[in-house]
Amino acid sequence: MQSKNPSESRTVMTDMVLPSETNPLNNLFGGELLARMDRAASIAAGRHSRRITVTASVNHVAFNQAVPLGSVVTVEAKVSRAFNTSMEVYIDVWVEDRYNGTRSKANEAIYTFVAVDETGRPTEVPAIKPVTALETERFDAALRRKQLSLVLAGKMKPNEATELRALFMDD
Amino acid sequence: MQSKNPSESRTVMTDMVLPSETNPLNNLFGGELLARMDRAASIAAGRHSRRITVTASVNHVAFNQAVPLGSVVTVEAKVSRAFNTSMEVYIDVWVEDRYNGTRSKANEAIYTFVAVDETGRPTEVPAIKPVTALETERFDAALRRKQLSLVLAGKMKPNEATELRALFMDD
Amino acid sequence: MQSKNPSESRTVMTDMVLPSETNPLNNLFGGELLARMDRAASIAAGRHSRRITVTASVNHVAFNQAVPLGSVVTVEAKVSRAFNTSMEVYIDVWVEDRYNGTRSKANEAIYTFVAVDETGRPTEVPAIKPVTALETERFDAALRRKQLSLVLAGKMKPNEATELRALFMDD
């Protein structure tokens, strides 16, 4: 199976913040943004794998900036690394000022998807070959995140998580 | 400000999986579950703080089990620990078999909320005083998770994350 | 078929009032509350019968209190009595004050469901055995309500509705 570039899965979803998606402060509900990011990331994972994909996990997501009603929100998703049957998808979210056009980063998120066949059984996916510096940085970090997931889930012993262990001992 | 028990914020949201919330495999979309959990956790954070609350972050969430169309899903949220103006909310999700009534754990998630006043400024919240063994376990782990967040966000040096560091060195 | 307690079907659905569910006075639409109560009651009927259930009727529902945007609404449903293939479900709705946590009763409603098999044919359900004083009171009143329904539908002669007739003659 031939490896692919992250840009081959790039998915852009630009949409407004509608009144039905806001909280009592008139800002976008965190939960609604999580749902939009899930749809965009799922399309990116599908573009990489050309398979049905299901959400396996969501990594730490920080909501740094309130997104007001009527804003234009752009969710951009790309597969950052593939592991046999799973794919890490990196998501960047921008909010655009309606009047001067400035885009500001609203948050980043990382979702993991598994490719499945029609019966729901996991299925192999192509490897990722990062191209840009940012893609490479995210590709490398993906391994540490995977080890962290495994450690936190009790499926890997901390001392086997070589990539991650270094982070806490190298200082 | 008097501390509260986790059970004082306990929020139960039982609902069906409707056709508009399913993916092409006829299972609940990951993103829809993320949105439901956000609403339940937001109510729990509001019950603890009696303030408007906004989603600050979502910790690692694993989707271990597909939730089919028509299932009865119970989302249960409780504040597990409070840190000055923020609250960690622990969420348990069960799926119920319609015919024999067996409940199985579908997943767990951890969201963090910040209490704000009407102008959106962070506001102090009561401390949490865990009661049951599980509440105490989650209360203790919350500190490690907070340190991990700070380290990953570059806001704390790994060697200051004493709770977390122990995890990787004590073996 | 073994009888069950009302508490075995107890279903709690706590959720917010979202902007998409409000009328021009910024209060929850009556119709939206009717729909939420239908979903909660349907789950309760399913928990009692372990069957697919379909709404058969809605009894007199009074909306005594406006429910403002952003409120936390708790719908609690329990099967109050079973009649061969049908179940009366009693629903209590509370609204919670966000700032002091006071819960006030917003309304009560009674729905009837029929249990059906996969072809849609009515199917027998367990009897109800009330436990608490309130459950017993609702269990007894359910028979009067059933007779009233039958009389109003022209399916029972008023003089056969012994339970109901007493209500109008005993004074």
Next chain:
Amino acid sequence: MQSKNPSESRTVMTDMVLPSETNPLNNLFGGELLARMDRAASIAAGRHSRRITVTASVNHVAFNQAVPLGSVVTVEAKVSRAFNTSMEVYIDVWVEDRYNGTRSKANEAIYTFVAVDETGRPTEVPAIKPVTALETERFDAALRRKQLSLVLAGKMKPNEATELRALFMDD
């Protein structure tokens, strides 16, 4: 204030049954039909009173017929009687066979609305003057239903409910 005919408030809402409104048997959810009827009845009450109207109560509603996905459903609402500040709205629901055009009655419902001013205070509405035989029949029955509501709510003694009492003694 001049009285009005029921036909002056007649409101017709024809729409499809969409996939997002169906239960696991692929029929329209009872709760969704309750919500549609509420919107249509609210418009009828607004046409009669030319005021903001809020749902006050829902009378016994029977769901006699399953309404399959893709059906064309017509909800027709007319004010059947007015009582000072409240209006009884009678709702007829038809389902239409897509292939031969036959319309069959799916159910009837009765909702009560109160007219309010901008501050939410009840406000007087015009009287109803029925024209057709069916309108007169529903107008007359509305008084019995109102007495029944008052009796069931404990706001009228059964022996004062003269219209209703006759029903149980005249046989």
Next chain:
Amino acid sequence: MQSKNPSESRTVMTDMVLPSETNPLNNLFGGELLARMDRAASIAAGRHSRRITVTASVNHVAFNQAVPLGSVVTVEAKVSRAFNTSMEVYIDVWVEDRYNGTRSKANEAIYTFVAVDETGRPTEVPAIKPVTALETERFDAALRRKQLSLVLAGKMKPNEATELRALFMDD
């Protein structure tokens, strides 16, 4: 196949403008009105043909009047002309003033639908026989619109569009 009158397909959809359907100026989104008109027109086409119908095209639609939140909107659709397997549906939209009941025309639109069988293959539909003056005027104009569509799509040479050509030369 016997021809039908336009009134046999007349479809009336009266509904409110809900908060979830409004733009930042608190008026109905153009796109939401387009979707409502599509549903009403699709029902009208189904009533004429007694077939499944799919949207084939939307003609020039002008939005002349903003429709504020809380308005009562009536969409009325009738088949204006049939061409073998397709139907032109003419849609009139009125907005009603809540307080004095005045209806004003908000816009007109023309959609075209194709009747299909269960496999999606186009299927013949009855002809239209206009009755009123307005129905006749719209029936006649439908031919010019069809020629215009064909010319703009490059499927008819301008000089064959006899009806349309006259429009530009007769002055």
Next chain:
Amino acid sequence: MQSKNPSESRTVMTDMVLPSETNPLNNLFGGELLARMDRAASIAAGRHSRRITVTASVNHVAFNQAVPLGSVVTVEAKVSRAFNTSMEVYIDVWVEDRYNGTRSKANEAIYTFVAVDETGRPTEVPAIKPVTALETERFDAALRRKQLSLVLAGKMKPNEATELRALFMDD
């Protein structure tokens, strides 16, 4: 006011076809696609004008291809020409095959938006300066479409529509 390139307003909205957006043939409802295109085009018009924009009209839209449930749909909108206070937005819609990644053109549409200030009054917008061959072709055709609109609306005499008239006489 400085003119802008069409690409400065380019808006990409990639999303799935969800079960709540399909018709009885399990394909995307025409009306839902019209609503998505309206949102994307409205964002493009906002990016060009940096103003609130309202839908003024929708030109002839042809639905050439059914879009099945689960498809990935990309709506791409760019301002094709500006006329004082209004903007023509050209929309291209692609559907993507989940398994081999082939994109096929599902349809094209043209919407017109007006830029308004906070009081809803029309406001001047920058001119468009097309760059690519396709942008130039669409820019030129926009004038003919505008004349056609004016003629059909009775606001321009056919013999004044010089661009358009040529189309019918030059053959």
